[in-house]
Amino acid sequence: MVGKPLVSIVSAGLSKFGKREGLYARELFAEAFKEALDRCPRLEPKRDIKAMFVGHMGEAYEHQGHTGAAAADWTGLLNIPATRTEAACASSGAALRSGVYAVLSGLADVVLVGGVEKMTHRTTAEVTEYLAMASDYPFEQWHGITFPGLFALMAKAHMHQYGTTEAQLAAVAVKNHYHGTLNPKAQMQKEITVETVLASRIVASPLKLYDCSLITDGASCAILTKPELARRFTDQPVHIIGSGQASDTIGLYERQSLTSLSAAKLAAKIAYEMAAVTPDDIDVAEVHDCFTSAEIIAYEDLGFCKAGEGGKLAESGETRLGGRLPVNTSGGLKAKGHPVGATGTAQAYEIYLQLTGQAERRQVKDAKLGLTHNVGGSGATAAVHIYRSETQ
Amino acid sequence: MSQTSFTIEQFYKYLTEGKLMAGKCTRCGKIHLPPRPLCDNCFNNQFEWTEISGKGKLVTYTVIHIAPQQFQAMAPYAVGIVQLENGLKIPGMISGVAPEQMRIGMELAIDFGACSTAQPWPQWPRYCFKPL
Numbered sequence: 001m002v003g004k005p006l007v008s009i010v011s012a013g014l015s016k017f018g019k020r021e022g023l024y025a026r027e028l029f030a031e032a033f034k035e036a037l038d039r040c041p042r043l044e045p046k047r048d049i050k051a052m053f054v055g056h057m058g059e060a061y062e063h064q065g066h067t068g069a070a071a072a073d074w075t076g077l078l079n080i081p082a083t084r085t086e087a088a089c090a091s092s093g094a095a096l097r098s099g100v101y102a103v104l105s106g107l108a109d110v111v112l113v114g115g116v117e118k119m120t121h122r123t124t125a126e127v128t129e130y131l132a133m134a135s136d137y138p139f140e141q142w143h144g145i146t147f148p149g150l151f152a153l154m155a156k157a158h159m160h161q162y163g164t165t166e167a168q169l170a171a172v173a174v175k176n177h178y179h180g181t182l183n184p185k186a187q188m189q190k191e192i193t194v195e196t197v198l199a200s201r202i203v204a205s206p207l208k209l210y211d212c213s214l215i216t217d218g219a220s221c222a223i224l225t226k227p228e229l230a231r232r233f234t235d236q237p238v239h240i241i242g243s244g245q246a247s248d249t250i251g252l253y254e255r256q257s258l259t260s261l262s263a264a265k266l267a268a269k270i271a272y273e274m275a276a277v278t279p280d281d282i283d284v285a286e287v288h289d290c291f292t293s294a295e296i297i298a299y300e301d302l303g304f305c306k307a308g309e310g311g312k313l314a315e316s317g318e319t320r321l322g323g324r325l326p327v328n329t330s331g332g333l334k335a336k337g338h339p340v341g342a343t344g345t346a347q348a349y350e351i352y353l354q355l356t357g358q359a360e361r362r363q364v365k366d367a368k369l370g371l372t373h374n375v376g377g378s379g380a381t382a383a384v385h386i387y388r389s390e391t392q
Numbered sequence: 393m394s395q396t397s398f399t400i401e402q403f404y405k406y407l408t409e410g411k412l413m414a415g416k417c418t419r420c421g422k423i424h425l426p427p428r429p430l431c432d433n434c435f436n437n438q439f440e441w442t443e444i445s446g447k448g449k450l451v452t453y454t455v456i457h458i459a460p461q462q463f464q465a466m467a468p469y470a471v472g473i474v475q476l477e478n479g480l481k482i483p484g485m486i487s488g489v490a491p492e493q494m495r496i497g498m499e500l501a502i503d504f505g506a507c508s509t510a511q512p513w514p515q516w517p518r519y520c521f522k523p524l
């Protein structure tokens with residue numbers, strides 16, 4: 001018996017991802033919100049939406065904080081409570097989770113959740129510095145450890161412990177780039193080969209340029225309501241049936257395991273139990289592939305395969321569109337792009353499309369159960385959500 | 393009981409004296425590296441300083457090629473996580489070994505050499521690890 005709906009998604013929106021020159025974060029957020037409105041004509045935004053949570057990681061990019069109010073203002077949703085959630089790259093996974101809290105509390109019947117980041121107008125060195133702020137300052141940043149560096153430390157440990165290869169990491173990039181070509185909103189629109197990845201320049205060994213997700217501008221959102229109200233707004237709601245969020249040490253160095261993310265494992269366990277489903281039941285998943293190695297570790301943490309077998313799963317083709325369990329059909333952070341604050345609800349947007357049969361060229365046939373896995377920093381935050389279609 | 397508080401600042405000040413110091417909880421005995429104001433095991437706030445051996449084994453490493461502005465002149469440089477003899481882990485730069493010679497499990501020791509020439513507080517001294 002699949003778990004009962006906690007909250008229902010009645011609409012969702014996504015801006016075009018990529019280099020969005022000349023635009024501000026708030027303008028991108030309005031673009032995503034407009035799509036959500038267009039998809040849900042029965043919703044009257046000023047009447048119905050009672051609260052909003054907006055994920056946003058860095059005020060350094062635009063010298064702009066206070067993103068909750070700015071987003072409420074520019075979406076025309078004043079005077080509702082509007083709060084920014086910040087959990088590094090899981091900022092909008094945390095916004096989604098906050099929306100679940102808000103609806104379940106009974107204080108707000110309809111809640112807008114989303115996220116945004118405007119990054120591409122900054123230099124790579126600046127972005128490298130801003131992203132590193134998600135990691136520990138006095139011991140990691142201070143000693144020159146970058147954000148890719150932290151994931152490289154985990155990738156190296158995984159390769160050492162399990163024999164995972166650079167070609168297996170590359171297989172993740174190849175798959176996600178292929179998926180990106182099927183998503184008109186993805187930043188990258190070209191297929192690549194394993195050789196392209198292996199020949200790309202080193203960022204932090206063993207991670208190379210094509211192992212890394214992109215620097216992206218973009219915004220995403222979803223509109224949540226109580227399951228009993230969902231049909232008022234749409235004939236095709238998607239229900240969230242499991243929600244887990246967990247935390248871990250801010251410093252990677254203090255963790256017991258360097259080959260898995262305990263926060264992600266814990267968030268997944270909570271979400272699976274709440275949803276009363278197992279990893280085998282999942283039809284489609286969006287996982288946090290900030291680096292190719294992170295997708296391999298995600299497979300293991302989510303129970304898609306045993307610990308140490310993620311590399312083989314990546315190579316098998318089973319997680320490619322048409323395979324047993326397609327992962328990151330949107331192109332993932334790797335090819336769709338990674339505007340960090342927008343990523344969590346962008347994953348929810350993709351699952352919303354998949355479970356309502358609107359994913360067009362990348363539609364997973366008969367997808368009924370979906371999962372999102374959103375990681376903040378080097379794994380100090382993780383949020384896992386499980387979704388089911390109305391027809392399940 | 394030591395007069396100094398169990399802070400990250402004090403941890404770095406000890407480095408300038410060539411000492412790797414941790415806080416030991418007086419109630420449950422847990423050793424905190426770096427020291428903390430509150431034991432995350434038993435919530436006690438009383439500690440004593442204990443000196444830690446700076447020798448250990450490399451648990452994992454990476455060579456960073458794309459660095460933030462302040463480290464760009466040093467790139468590429470190696471960083472790693474070292475498990476010390478008492479089992480605790482700390483990160484740091486690794487010098488004195490070529491990247492292709494580096495391997496997980498190799499024995500390293502903390503080097504305070506750069507710590508004595510560090511800028512005055514609040515510029516923290518940067519220790520590093522070198523092969524034994």
Ligand SMILES: [Zn+2]
Pocket residue numbers: 417418419420421422431432433434435436
């Ligand atoms: Zn204690």
